Amino acid sequence: MSHLSKLTSVKLPKVPVEVPAAKSQDKPTRAIPTAPDLTELLGAFTEHKKTASFTRYFQFQATAPKRVEELKAPPQRGHVLFIRQMHKRPSFGPAQRNKVGLYQSLILEQLEREKPQHVFIESLYKDLKAADLDPGEVALVRTIFAKKPGLVDNQELRQGLLYQYGAGFIYAMLHPEVQLHRTIEKEVSDHIDAAIEHNDPDTGELILSTREELATEQVMEFMRRHPSMRVVLIYGAAHEFKDDFKGYKNHPTLTSLSFPQLLNNFMNQQIQSAANREGSD
Secondary structure (H helix, E strand, O other): HHHHHHHOOOOOOOOOOOOOOOOOOOOOOOOOOOOOHHHHHHHHOOHHHHHHHHHHHHHHHHOOOEEEEEOOOHHHHOOEEEEEEEEOOOOOOOOHHHHHHHHHHOOOOOOOOHOEEEEEEEEOOOOOHHHHOHHHHHHHHHHHOOOOOOOOOOOHHHHHHHHOOOOOHHHHOOOOOOOOEEOOOHHHHHHHHHHHHHOOOOHHHHHHHHHHHHHHHHHHHHHOOOOOOOOEEEEEEOOOHHHHOOOOOOEEEEEEEEEEHHHHHHHHHHHHHHHHHHOOO
């Protein structure tokens, strides 16, 4: 049974949304402003509208993307959108997997808006298209993400698949014309895995700087062959690529994108969990 088939029976727990209490006001409802003003919001909604309005407001805040232009270049040099990701880890429990799945779902929504044809994926060492993947798994993903009338809308299952495979792979499965690109050579990837397993003192440098340099090389090699192209690079949120791209004379425009409130909340919880583990030792 494939990984994807096994996930059809997996249910990840929902993360409850806390809704702040609100005082009753006899003022008409109106649209939520883009600039947050909680005092104004409290007086803007009648009692029967408040719960839904605040839920939407805080969900919007948590999932609002942030773009930062890291490097600027002429249009003819192309554009790289670096999407900072949270991704799966063997040590993650159900709640963590659920949050990573939610974050990956936001990345997928962003990909659907951007509609890139070329996506560079963290740790991928072989260029791929949907045609290179298991046909049964591709068909299952397309069915689950189709949202067609009459089909059960299983958000938990979608997030489980996004956690397992990542938004880049799901996006490619949904769009046969999309090309996934490697960001590392297999030999180097194997070397880094061995260094991690043996607690090599250079592991940190390999995981961060070396992998960033190699990913940048792969992107720049493609950009040299396809100038003015717009591509997406999906990589871990802790990584930085500005200096690596800046080192190339004809570097493209580099823009980073993340969902900072969700990301910061997740990272703070990870730090707190680590502190709790150390305290219990």
